[in-house]
Every structure is written in structure tokens, then in C-alpha cells.
Amino acid sequence: MQLTGAEIVIRCLQEEKVEYVFGYPGGSVLFIYDELFKQDKFKHVLVRHEQAAVHAADAYSRSSNKIGVCLVTSGPGVTNAVTGIATAHMDSVPMVIISGQVPTAYIGQDAFQECDTVGITRPCVKHNFLVKDVRDLAVTLKKAFYIAKTGRPGPVLVDIPKDVTNQKCEFEYPKMISMRSYNPVVKGHGGQIKKAVQMLLDAKRPMIYAGGGVILSDAADRLVKFARSLGYPVTNTLMGLGGYPATDKQSLGMLGMHGTYEANMAMQNCDVLIAVGARFDDRVIGNPAHFGEVARKIIHIDIDPSSISKRVRVDVPIVGNLPDVLDELQKLLEASAGVPDAKALATWWKQIDEWRSKKSLKYKQGKEIIMPQYVVEKLYEVTGGDAFVTSDVGQHQMWAAQYYKFDKPRRWINSGGLGTMGVGLPYAMGVRFANPKATVACVTGEASIQMNIQELSTAKQFRLPIKIINLNNRYLGMVRQWQQMFHGNRYAESYVDALPDFVKLAESYGHVGMKIERPADVEPALREAFTRHKNDLVFMDFLTDQTANVYPMVAAGKGLSEMILAEEL
């Protein structure tokens, strides 16, 4: 049957079992929206700004491992989407973005709402396409979904000129796709895996360092099994939180710039390190030269060969899909005659417990001023540790990561790589669409939340009962912290003035607003929000300590064991 390009787009999305498309209409995508209007197999979520459409689709994907899809128009539709696309790209989130383009004959003519979409997005997508012929449309969309979810996942953009959406051709959706230029590795190299097993069994001070790859590849169960059978300590990166249960006794918590003392010390001092879906980011290992001063053997499992030996030389590289590699490792481990060195391990754990006893996350909650850490701890208690928590970027993000103990994967949704302020609220929306019954909390700050505040309207339209935990310190907190520590207390432009009354703001959108100013009110307010207002969006404006800093801290350019602890100041 002959279909128009617009009909083909809709059919392809249906074939891919898409449930939601997050988008915003405009001139170049009108034929697509017209076809979207005529069908009911998937729903469209109308956001209030294209950036939020991409963030919502991104979180939909992160919280479910289904592919987030968004639809934006040409020109400003695309440029507004770029921040969202770059955010997803940095965190390897599988997504498909469909953008309208001016008609093919107008391309390059500086037409109304024209931009070089493929050129602008090229550095921040896994791949992108411009479809110039309607006969290429179905196969290109198939490729887009295939590329997005295989190998190291990432966003793929398909740019479709308006005339292509109105031309007809025979429609057939390809069942399979094969590309001679793209064949991601699945199985790890057997010889390397064997070497890794021996190295792990020979370790005296072993360490498991697990990143976002564990979450993305759904390898958390296997990681837990693997770590428990060895009895080795595990640390998670910011992106890997929930990949190993935070409440487990083998968990040392998060490592890195704001990691726990024990995680960073163990990372620095281990003799055998196995990196599982992690990439030795600058916020994770600090100064690579300092990290390299301690001799240790490194095993690195990653699906992306270019992540291996990029910042740190490794001894045993294993390129492959994590679940497959972990299965193989487990099998060899169980078949092996060797066992971990119990005596050495006991000494190592004793050392780790000593580091733990520093209690590097402790803080004091007085009677007068609310400490931000306290709010997150109470949020954890009130939600039974079972909420999906999204965050924006800054101090509140670190406190959420440090004090909400994630036991399950895909529960912690934040922008780790790009560090995009403004993701929190649209992320919470995306999570709720993917998990319609879930408890969703957005931990944010008064500065971040204002970067996509317009989405309170979308949340109202779709009745999304998100709980916004606004840690309001009237500062760009993380900027202020750096200015205090490294720029002589000169708080250049980091004070947030002329704030709205968030309670009234929330109410004007038809939501519930609460202002919480005293420590004693924190828990009751949270209980009220999560019980009485279970089905409402509640904007909780917590006035918190203006001087609170995030500790421990490894200053930029410093080594992991050179942490600044709260008590040292």
C-alpha cells in the first residue's frame, strides 16, 4: 500500500511499540502531527518547551530501558532540543529524535525556520540522518532505533524535510537490519576474561568500581551475584547508583569528587581494580597522574573500546556487553579451583572499616535552620527508599546522591555527564510516564527548577503527581561553594535574587504548594505530601542553610586521597 511520509513515520513508531512521543508541533512537522491526530496506538505528550520534550523522553528511557522518542519542528524546535540531546548523549541514553526540516528544495536557502540540523547535532548524537527520499524513510527509522539501543546506546536523530512527509511510496517496515559499517561487539574476549579471573583471585586489596553501564545494560543482578561470590568491596559512580544496593554491607557508596572517604581511599589504595561499565571520568578519579602513582592492576569491561585506556592505562581490557561478560566471568569463577585470599581480604576489610569509621557524610542538624542533607534523609525514610528520584544539577544533586540510598537500578535519574540544570522536572515527568504507578520525587534547587519551570503546566495537563523537593538556599549553591573555597569568598553572581513565591507559583498552575522553614516541620510536611497529597503535584519549598557545603570534596585537579572533609574546616 502507498503511504505518505507522515503516515510512514507513524507506522514505524507503532511497529517499534512506542507508547509515548514527547514533542511540540510546528510548520515542518504538520503532516506528521496530522497523522498522529488520526491514530490512538501511542500518545503524544505536549510539553511547553522542546528542551523538556527531550529530557522527558530521556528519563522515560533511563527509568525503563524502553526507547524515548521525541518529535520537534525545524529551526528553533531543533536548537531548543540540542541541550536535551547533548545531555542524553553524554550519559549514553538510547533515544530517537525526529525533527522536521524545511522542504528539500529550500534547504540551504536560509528558509524560514531552517537550520543545519544534521550539522548542529552531529557532535552530540550517536548518529544522525537527513532523509531526502521518502523511499528511504522506513529503513532509516528502523536503523535509528537499532543504532540507538545497540552497542553503547545513545540518541539518534532523523531529520525529515516537510515535502518528504507528504510524498508517497510503498511501505514496508524491515524486520531486521544489518549494516556493514556497524557491528557492535557482544561477547567479551575469552582469553582476557580468563586473565581477569586469575587477577581477581590473586588480589590482596580488590575493588569493584561500577558505573552507569551496569544500569544501561540491565546488569545489576549479575553484578550483585558477581560481587557477593567474591566478597569484594563495591563502589558506584554517580551514574551507577542503584547498580549495586547502597544498603548492602559490601557497598562503599559513591566515589569521586563528592564520594565517601572509604570509597575514594579504597579506590586509590586497591591492588586490583575491576571497572564495570565505567569510564574513569575526571569527576571520578580526580587527577589521573595522582591516581597512577599507586601501582595497581586494572581490568576494564566496557562495550565501547574507545572508553578503554582513554584516561587510564588498563591491564586487561574486555570489550563486550556487560551481562554477557559478567556471565562469562561468573562461570569461570565458579569453575576455577582458586578462591579469594581470605586472610588478605579480611585485612583489607579491616582497613576499609577504619576508613568508614570517619563517617565522612555526617552533618549536624540543629533546631533552627534546615540542613539540606536532613531533607534528603527524611525523604528516604518517608518514601521507604523506594521512590524514583530525579535531580537537577548542583549541591542538591550531590546530597541526593549521597543520602538517598538507592538499592535498585533505574531509580536515580540525573544528568551526570553534561550536568544540565533544568532536567529535574521534565525527568520526573518522563519517569512517571514510563512507570505510571511509581512514587516520583524531584530533588532540585531554586535556581535549577526555574530553568524548566514552565513544565508545571505539562504536569498539570497530564496529572503527574510529582513531588518537587526544592532545597532553597537562595544561592547557586555549588558555584557559591567553589567561590568560597577557591575564589576568596567573592560570590560573583551566585546569589539568587527576586525569587518567586513558589507556593503561589505552584498554586497558580493548579498544584499544591508548601513552604517549610523549620527542621521540625520537615518530616511531617513530607508525610503529608506523600500521603494526603499522594495524587497531587506538590511543590515543597524547603528553606535550607545558606552556607551548607557538599563534603567530602576532591578539588578539581587533586587526587582521590586528597579529600577535604567537613570536619577539617
Next chain:
Amino acid sequence: MRHIISILIENEAGALSRVSGLFSARAFNIESLTVAPTEDASLSRMTIVSTGSDDVIEQITKQLNKLIDVVKVVDLSEAAHIERELMLVKVRAAGKDREEMKRIADIFRGRIIDVTDSTYVIELTGNGSKLDAFLEAIDRSLILETVRTGVSGIGRGDRILKV
């Protein structure tokens, strides 16, 4: 270290910008880059000359392989290979210089492919240092224009880069 990297890439619109964009985004160095379709018109072959430490070259080849359109990547300089570059030089060739210019071109096995009363265009093929040597050997003030293609390379013997 100088490396010659050969790439087979899908001959699609924008393929060159994917590669050049990667080099600029990751601060990799490009000394020269040549590209043209192969005998199979769906594939282009690119030769990139770059310099960098072993770690950098390893990242370059890995990052190139990661591009979805790239079919194959080979570091030619890892083994025996041949490299050639073509240069066209327009020189002033009048009076006493005319004979001398022809003599030096012959020594370098260059060919004169365009002649006027006062100029020659000399075609010269070889590796980069030979072309440099030719430019050194002639009187610089006589050079009117030069154009070089950048390096193309191929492996020796049984080393074949093909799909």
C-alpha cells in the same frame, strides 16, 4: 610520531564532516586529509596523516571506528606501506631560468604539463619530503603557485584494506 590512517567509509553526504568534526572536537591533529570514492562507488577511502603519542593514535583509531559510517580503519604506518603525494607547481620560467627549471624538474622526475612563454606547470609525485626537497632546490622567488593533494597511502604486499 607521524601516522598514516586509512579509512573506508560509506560514501554518504556529510561523511567527511563526521571525520573532520571528530578530529576538531577531540583536539586531534590533522596534517593532511584526502578523500575520494573507491572502485565501489558506495565507499570512500580517506587517508589522514596525523601526529600524536601512541595513546592519542589509539584513541584516534578507536574514535574513528566508533563513527557509524566508518567501515574499516587501518594505521598504515604500523607496517610496510607506500605513500605518495601529488604536487603541481607553477613557476616563472623565462630567460636563463627556463633551462635550469627543466633540468631540476628532470632530476626530480617531474613532468612539465603546461608551458607558456614565461611559465611552466610542473607535476611532481612522491612522498612529502621529496616534494619539499624540490621546492628547496629551485629558486624560491620563481615559485608562483603550489598545490598539493595531501598524502595517499597503501599497504605493501598482501596487506589489503577492503570490505
